[in-house]
Amino acid sequence: MDLAQVSEARRLAALHPADAVEELNEMDVSEAGAMLASMDFRASVGVFEQAGLDHADKIIDAMPQDKASALLTEIAADRRVDVFRKLPKNAGARLLERLPAETRAEVEQLLSYPSDTAGGLMTTEFFRARPEWTVAQGLDAIRTGSAALETVYAIYIVDAQGVLVKAISLRDLVTADPLAPISSVGTTRKSFSVPVDAPRDEVARLISKYDLSAAPVLDASGKILGIVTVDDVIDAIIDTDTEDAQKLGGLEALGAPYMAMSFMAMIKKRAGWLCALFLSEMLTASAMQTYETELEKAVVLTLFIPLIMSSGGNSGSQATSLIIRALALGELRLRDWWRVALRELPSGLVLGSLLGVIGVIRIIIWQKAGIYDYGEHWFLIALTVGCALVGIVTFGSLTGSMLPFIMQRLGFDPASASAPFVATLVDVTGLVIYFSIAIRILGGTLL
């Protein structure tokens, strides 16, 4: 280790851990590992506990085994499990053996919970108070023994069997009479809690709805297993919203920052949906082939195909993104689908008529001003375009709004009803609508 590295490690150790993480994220993993290994140990623990550290698993893997296991022993339980979750199997097993027996058992226990549930998010280091304590005893216990805890703002009164009796806040404790029994502190309402298998979004919703600083995680018998803190929830909300935004854009959720992904991993995340959409969109070619005779007779009809199709896709994207977000925020539930349909149908008709009128006016102006000659049946063509727009925008709004409900009903994430997915669905139907209307209106004249 050279002198420059030692002084660089000293500089990083003096920063706020979150700032040190930003600098480490710019280094490659072996460099970051060497830096953490030569840093003051307490500082390296602080840095490693930050959720923002990229490739924490690879950095651990790049560190000397003794340094790595010391670091893993010391960091918060929830962070430790995060790292083990991502470590390659054999590297993980090797490091796990080096941990103290108790820590190892805890890691194995936490690893058994899926990462997107309360059990996978929780930490096991929280402040337990005994029901027989006074307020002063509780405050004393915090004063002497809370250094390793992620939060002391939520305090859990736990009986001898490990069952949660009551959750109180440090605020309640500090403002209470020091001689009062600790279990008399705070509200008389039932304490909030989540079952260990509650999905991540549900935990986030509970904490943000009730402005909690943490939520206790219980097993089926009411025993407290750990807590999920508000920090974890902020991270969870941001992650979920990132995944939803990426799905809405029509790709698999990346699960890593854009620049931190390898080129091939990125291609894989994008190619799947892109190919699926492409294969579905091939139906448009088949639909067009069906109308081959009409196309040959009236090439003028093809001029408006992109315009009409994209309008359906756009109105569908709008509706989809509205509904996905409303479902994600819990503003709408599955049973509300018909209320949405009753709203989207008139919305689609109004928006479609608006575009239809603009479209007809556009054709009239071009024809009358001599910019382009749509032939002798130009007005019927304008009428066809107008009517098709009403039909397609209405159909787009309805499809776009119903698809997230259908996804959720089928057990998929509603966010999978991406804007491109809706556009593709609407495109094929849009062509059929357009040509059906054209045959009806132009039959006997142009067709």
Place this chain on the structure above:
Amino acid sequence: MDLAQVSEARRLAALHPADAVEELNEMDVSEAGAMLASMDFRASVGVFEQAGLDHADKIIDAMPQDKASALLTEIAADRRVDVFRKLPKNAGARLLERLPAETRAEVEQLLSYPSDTAGGLMTTEFFRARPEWTVAQGLDAIRTGSAALETVYAIYIVDAQGVLVKAISLRDLVTADPLAPISSVGTTRKSFSVPVDAPRDEVARLISKYDLSAAPVLDASGKILGIVTVDDVIDAIIDTDTEDAQKLGGLEALGAPYMAMSFMAMIKKRAGWLCALFLSEMLTASAMQTYETELEKAVVLTLFIPLIMSSGGNSGSQATSLIIRALALGELRLRDWWRVALRELPSGLVLGSLLGVIGVIRIIIWQKAGIYDYGEHWFLIALTVGCALVGIVTFGSLTGSMLPFIMQRLGFDPASASAPFVATLVDVTGLVIYFSIAIRILGGTLL
């Protein structure tokens, strides 16, 4: 007021305020106002302070003036300003007059900050400690005087001029030696703070990056004006992500829950972008008109127009949603644009080639299996489609990834680079690319 209403109000008052809010949101505003007015006053304050209450301004407007002004006087300063921000001008002025002079001055002061800045989010009720206090004096002051404060977890040591000396946490205070001077508590690092005009996203980023429970808001001279708490930030993150999701879907941010919006307001939010996109998309009709001769000679080319255009739109949507999110999370900055371009160019080429190969195979199969006859030059047509896909997908990825940067550079929200916007941009260019390649490859044979 009838008996049923009184007992209903009593039932609501016994619920957690956040649950009472859910029920009030289902009522119409006059009913909700009557319910709040007949509820226990302390309970109604708790309910009204919840950020989730819809139409709080209309509910206040529907309440008797004396009840409304009593409620407004009592609730948290940040919530109070939220309500005044939305009240119609004269109703707001009428209610403002009924508030105590000090509260009124405070409302007027807070109203002067834009709602999406630190000043617009902050509350003025926070715990001030004096630099000369001991730890025990600080704890005593919290015990006796903190009932009206939104949080006591963040404690601000403020000198006689109102300048922030240091921010400490209740955790630090509780675990410190009671006889130590309060200003010796906590870290020696500089305390975090935000200027009063810092944008909402920046405040959210600071609090979530450093896991703060609140951030102090300072004026230019370092005086502390208020604090933004982590709860407000969760709400701000959710709001911002909702707006971004709606913009990505190609409409104006609603600013209200889907079902809470009036029909006409919803149409207005959607019609603007839809019409703008429609007008731009009209360029596709003009582009097609340019290639009229080619179209008439080779109707077979039209069959693939929807397929090719949508592929460009889809790859553009993917790139846009990735980059918008990465910019929002601060993973990418404006200066990173060329690094992104250097990544998207090869991504686009690989993805485009993939789709191109699938497209060519599709045409070969259809031709060889006799499903459709593309004419004697079928292989050249397949080649045209394949090459066009490579060009358009590459162009789509590049445009989609660069547009958010351009938006940000021009001072717009990058999230305005919606998926439909990108698709529209790519559509017009896509047609030009397709026909240019067709003329190059099919010139002399079909064209």
